[in-house]
Amino acid sequence: MTIEVGPRRIAAGHPALxxxxxxDPLVPGVxxxxxxxxxxVTSFGxxxxxxxxxxxxxxxxxxxxDFRVAVTSMGGGRIGFVCRSDGGVLAQGQLQLADEAVPT
Structure with a gap:
């Protein structure tokens, strides 16, 4: 199951920036x-x-x-994600949770 969350936005005043x-400001990957x-957390708890x-x-x-995040529970606590903006894909990857992610 894939759930899309957004829009998200990192404010220009964020201290990490x-x-x-x-x-030529860029949002850090972290x-x-x-x-x-x-x-x-919003999607699966x-x-x-x-x-x-x-x-x-x-x-x-x-x-x-603005960007959106699509998250997919792949089973066994593994989560796939894709971040997109109007310009296309910004980032993608896979995370691991300690417990199985169950859609709410």
């Missing part, structure tokens, strides 16, 4: 992953993240840019 990068995990199996960052995310 300071210095990342002046004149903030994107934080939003992915928030989408997992609380769980303990125990691994990031793999992630590919395919396009830059800019501050104040």
């Amino acid at each position: 300071a210095g990342h990068f002046p004149g 903030l994107i992953l934080e939003e992915v995990f928030a989408a997992v 609380p769980g303990q993240l125990i691994a990031v199996h793999w992630v590919k960052f395919l396009a830059p995310l800019r501050p104040d840019q």
Whole structure:
């Protein structure tokens, strides 16, 4: 089952954006992953993240840019995700939760 969450947005004033990068600001990958995990919790309920199996960052995310997160329970606590904006796929990957994720 795939659930799409969004729109999401990282505000230009977020403290993690300071210095990342002046004149050409980019949202750090760790903030994107934080939003992915928030989408997992919203979609499947609380769980303990125990691994990031793999992630590919395919396009830059800019501050104040809307994006959506699609999360898919793959069984055994494994969660697939894809982050998209109007410009296409931003990031994709797979996470591992300690317990089986069950859609709510």
